[in-house]
Amino acid sequence: MARIVFDLDGTLIDSVPDIAAAANATLAEVGVAPLSLAEARGFVGEGAGVFVERMAQARGLSEPARLMPRFLHHYERAVGLTEIYPGVAASLDALARAGHRLGLCTNKPARPTEAVLAHLGWQERFEVVLAGDSLPSRKPDPAPLRAAFDALGDGPMIYVGDSEIDAEAARRAGVPFLIYTPGYRSADLQDLPHAAAFDDWSEVLAIVATMA
Ligand SMILES: O=C(O)COP(=O)(O)O
Ligand SMILES: [Mg+2]
Incomplete structure (x- = not known):
């Protein structure tokens, strides 16, 4: 049996509709025009600090750190617009x-x-949850990924993610990478090292069986 670690966003x-809503509530407070969904999507991937820096730069705002507390205030309340991708829940059940x-x-x-895990009823879904600020470093540093696998004991490892950050973290951790192609990637698929790619969650159980 394999140890399988998943990326979230x-x-x-x-989750981009909720992240954009949190961003736009923050921008509204300083009287600045909102982000489009496409802009917000392009800023996601390297955590909240980088998101806010990119948002501030796009709107000509200095001192992005000043916006962080307000962004986090809105972000931890922004769950209602998030949707689970089709087939994810059944796939996670089948894998477990x-x-x-x-x-x-x-x-x-x-x-x-x-x-968001509480909103989705997923508090018990994962044996380990490591977030962007759980450890001193975050992806693409391999440390959080390694720590997540360590917490799952022994067995073959598979990391499932959507972006260049995930591909790089998996490469640096030495873990086979399975990429969900409809996610928030901005690089071309062929430029990202991956063991397998999929666009339909109902395929994952069978792909894992070939990898583990
Ligand atoms: O919040 C982010 O910037 C990215 O989150 P993810 O690692 O779950 O894709
Ligand atoms: Mg992601």
Whole structure:
């Protein structure tokens, strides 16, 4: 049986509408025009600090750090627009039933991560949850990924993610990478090292069986 660690945003859930709403509530407070969904999507991937820096730069705002507390305030309440990608819930159930051990490693900060997991009823879904601020470093540093796998015991490792950050973290951790292609990637698929790619969650159980 394998140890399978999942990325969150753009892999299991389409959370950009909530992240954009949190960003736009923050921008409204300083009287600045909102982000489009496409802009917000392009800023996700390296955690909340980088998101806010990119947002501030796009709107000509100095001192992005000043915006962080307000962004986090909105972000940890922003769950209502998030949708689980089709087939994810059934796939996670099937993987767990097959005896695989499931973990989560996201660059999303811990409080919004906990909020969205609670909203989705996924508090017990993963044996380990490491968020973007759980450890001193975040993806693409391999440390959080390694820590997530360590918490799952022994067995073959598979990391499932959607972006260049995930591909790089998996490469640096030496873990086979399975990429969900409809996620928030901005690089071309062929430029990202991956063991396998999929666009339909109902395929994952069978792909894992070929890898583990
Ligand atoms: O919140 C982010 O920037 C990215 O989150 P993810 O690592 O779950 O894709
Ligand atoms: Mg992601």
